[in-house]
Every structure is written in C-alpha cells, then in structure tokens.
Amino acid sequence: MAFIFKIFKWTFKTILVLLGVFPLSKCSPGYREQNGKITFNGKEINDKNFIVLNDHFAKDDTAIYFKDYIIENADIPTFEALDAHYAKDKWMVYYCKVERDAQAYYLTKRNVIFRMKDADVTTFKLMNGGLDGYAVDKKQAYFNGVAFVVEDVQTLQQIDGRFVKDQYHVYFDQSPIKMANPVSFEILNSYYAKDDKRFFYYGKPYEFYNGIHEIPCDVASFELLEYPYSKDQASVFYYYTKILKADSKSFQTLGSHYSKDKNYVFLESEIMNGADPASFSLVPQDEYATEANYYSRDKNKVFWKIRSIEKANPDKFKVIGLDYSTDGQNIFYESELLPNVDVLSFEISHHNYGDSDAKDKNHQYLKGKRL
Numbered sequence: 001m002a003f004i005f006k007i008f009k010w011t012f013k014t015i016l017v018l019l020g021v022f023p024l025s026k027c028s029p030g031y032r033e034q035n036g037k038i039t040f041n042g043k044e045i046n047d048k049n050f051i052v053l054n055d056h057f058a059k060d061d062t063a064i065y066f067k068d069y070i071i072e073n074a075d076i077p078t079f080e081a082l083d084a085h086y087a088k089d090k091w092m093v094y095y096c097k098v099e100r101d102a103q104a105y106y107l108t109k110r111n112v113i114f115r116m117k118d119a120d121v122t123t124f125k126l127m128n129g130g131l132d133g134y135a136v137d138k139k140q141a142y143f144n145g146v147a148f149v150v151e152d153v154q155t156l157q158q159i160d161g162r163f164v165k166d167q168y169h170v171y172f173d174q175s176p177i178k179m180a181n182p183v184s185f186e187i188l189n190s191y192y193a194k195d196d197k198r199f200f201y202y203g204k205p206y207e208f209y210n211g212i213h214e215i216p217c218d219v220a221s222f223e224l225l226e227y228p229y230s231k232d233q234a235s236v237f238y239y240y241t242k243i244l245k246a247d248s249k250s251f252q253t254l255g256s257h258y259s260k261d262k263n264y265v266f267l268e269s270e271i272m273n274g275a276d277p278a279s280f281s282l283v284p285q286d287e288y289a290t291e292a293n294y295y296s297r298d299k300n301k302v303f304w305k306i307r308s309i310e311k312a313n314p315d316k317f318k319v320i321g322l323d324y325s326t327d328g329q330n331i332f333y334e335s336e337l338l339p340n341v342d343v344l345s346f347e348i349s350h351h352n353y354g355d356s357d358a359k360d361k362n363h364q365y366l367k368g369k370r371l
Contacts, residue, residue: 030055083130095145333368
C-alpha cells in the first residue's frame, strides 16, 4: 500500500512540474551567482553588468528585475532589495509578489508590483527581518505591502506572524483585539493566547473556527486540555464556546473530538444521547483508514457519529473501512444496516476509486448503495 502511494505521489508531483506549478529543481530557483556564473531558474545570464540582489531581485545598467518581470521607472543606482518581496529606491518603496489565477486552477502565474506611494522611503524598515510581511515607516504600518491602522507606530513591535502590538493595543491579522492588554499579552501555542484578564482562541484563515475569540472562562482556574478542549473550575469549552451540561470536574477527552464526563458522552460539543459514559470507548480503525474515527460503542450500543447503529452487536463490532463496518452477522454503512449482503465474501476496495468501493460475491456497492 505504501509503495502504491509513493507511485501516486511521484506521478502527481511530476504532472505539477510539467505544468509549471512546482520548479523542476529545488537548487536553482530564482537568481543565483555561483562560481562566476549568474543564473535565473537554472538558465545562465551572460550580461557582465548584471547584478544579483537576492533570489528574487536583480538589476543591470538598464533595468530592475523582480523574477522575470521588469520594474518600470525604478531608480537603478539607488535600488535595493530588502527581502524576497520588499524593495526600495530613493523615490519609492515596492512590494512584489507572484499571484496565481484561480480561474486557471492556480496554474497561471503573474508577477505583481505594488508601488507603495504613501510609504516614507527614508524611515521605511522591515519588522522581524521581513519574515512575516510586516513593515513600518514613521507614519504607518504595513502587511504585505498594504497599510493598516495602528494607534502608535513608534512603539509597534511584532509578536509573531499574526500578532503585533503597540503601547495601546494588540493587533491580530491587522485588526485590534478588543480589550486585550498589550503589556501582559502572550502567545501560548498555535491556537491560544492570553493576557492578565482573558484567554483567547484563534484559528487559521482556512479553518471553520477562524478569527480570534475571547473564551468566557474563569482565568484563575482555566487550563488547556487535548486540542481543541479546555476548561475552568465550572465549565468546559470546545474551541471557544461552552459545552452545555458538561461537568468540569469529571470531564475527560477521548481523542478524535470525543469526550465524556460522569453524565454524558460528547462528540465535539454535542451530547450523544443514550451513550453510557462508564463503558464508552472508540472502536479502532482498520489499518487502511484515512477518514476520521466516527465509530464508538458502549456496553449496549454501537454509534456512528452521534447516531446509534441498530442491531449492531457491540461485543463483536469492528470497522472494515470506508465507513463500512460489521459485527460478523451484518454489514453496515455509516449508521445504516445493509440488507441481504453476503457477510463472508464482503470486502472493500482499499484504493477507494472507480465505480464501486465494496463488493460481495453477488453485488457491488458504492457509498452503501447496491449497484
């Protein structure tokens, strides 16, 4: 199985290389000057007046280059590259980047040059070496070339890639965090932060629980549990919201976003009605599983997510894969019993592609439906 996956991965990567999404070689992207030779993406440049500024910027006696794009009207003698994106000359600050066209499935690249006309060239400088896109001048702050409002740019400092602060505010993704104390504010890990009076949860832009949110907790007794759970002396939290009816003192996490206390079992923040906390456990996945673990059981029932699987024997129940399961007498898909299946000959297709994903000696199946 691992060998097949490696072949698939190599084939997919090769296609992307041919389409230009990934460079063919990791050792020769951008501009390079080595052993007296200057190259751009591995292609030699023979102009004796050509100067490499960094991997992304270069110049000769007639033009300034960002990758393979000419920056028009730049002042060549005073032009300097500040990092992979920011540059400046005596007249202007520039922010340069490569964009991909979403309508062309990210395969079409184009270079974009921002002339930061309001930036003060003399005082403009990068924050944290420009690693995260932040910069300042005497008037304002910038992220990826775009100005954003801070109350006191003179005291602005970077905390990490998403947080900066001045003497008055903490800013998350370039917006002030209401009531956050910049003096005591600190990052706890990739998802949690705090000050002297509050705890915060923050998510990444592509996640469902994105943005930054204050957790309505008792700060003195608050503690982090297995992500994304936390609790204080009276309440339990899933991400940043309270789990209704959860008992903080007896609460424990079980993995795969399952948890329980002395009274209830929870999936994420939802009560699994009818589940017995004392005997509840997760059903192990099969060795080929790629999906999340949605199967669980107690002494009386088997569950798929929060739904009980009728007629399933919890003592003999096991996961087959691809959301199929069995108790030795029946085959189930998710929480549904599949009628008239030959249990002994039933098997799934581990590669999970084609017109079917399972079969027995009589029929083929796709997502629990007989074909």
